[in-house]
Amino acid sequence: MKVKVNQLTATDFISLTDSVGWLPLPEEQVKHALARSVATFAAFDDEDNLMGMARLLGDGAFIFYIEDMIVNPKFQNQHVGTAIIEKSIETVKEMKHPDWFVTLDVMSDPEPETISYYEKFGFKQGANGMMMDIN
Numbered sequence: 001m002k003v004k005v006n007q008l009t010a011t012d013f014i015s016l017t018d019s020v021g022w023l024p025l026p027e028e029q030v031k032h033a034l035a036r037s038v039a040t041f042a043a044f045d046d047e048d049n050l051m052g053m054a055r056l057l058g059d060g061a062f063i064f065y066i067e068d069m070i071v072n073p074k075f076q077n078q079h080v081g082t083a084i085i086e087k088s089i090e091t092v093k094e095m096k097h098p099d100w101f102v103t104l105d106v107m108s109d110p111e112p113e114t115i116s117y118y119e120k121f122g123f124k125q126g127a128n129g130m131m132m133d134i135n
């Protein structure tokens, strides 16, 4: 498996939202959103099948958010999500100035299962979701 940075296309994005039954999204709007993301992540298997994705949003200095974290059900529970979160954290560390104290948030649904999934990576619940300080 390989997590590629900034290679996610609108077609790939829409195929992943379809795979988990999220509401259909207009392609033009997806393209606009991808172009304005701080970074995108797309995981592929060795045959180049798209397995999962996430986007990194934010101001590039104080605050980053992980959004649109989806693994195609065909590939769930194979640590694809784990690889994407690890790549997101690594990317934030690369982007930030060494002296900066930044926050990485993840938008979790309110299910205790999903919250515990993100807690495994070090996110803690705050008043508005879950966050992680990166020094």
Ligand SMILES: CC(C)(COP(=O)(O)OP(=O)(O)OC[C@H]1O[C@@H](n2cnc3c(N)ncnc32)[C@H](O)[C@@H]1OP(=O)(O)O)[C@@H](O)C(=O)NCCC(=O)NCCS
Residues within 6 Å of the ligand: 020, 069, 070, 071, 072, 075, 076, 077, 078, 079, 080, 081, 082, 083, 107, 108, 109, 113, 114, 116, 117
């Ligand atoms: C949530 C999601 C991204 C997880 O991706 P994944 O690649 O299947 O997860 P991983 O294989 O990296 O899971 C790592 C560990 O968490 C566990 N886990 C997987 N999905 C979980 C979930 N939804 N809740 C709690 N634990 C979960 C796995 O069993 C695994 O445990 P292990 O380390 O003991 O083996 C994926 O299930 C998904 O895309 N769901 C639909 C969309 C969605 O809900 N997105 C998140 C919106 S907040």
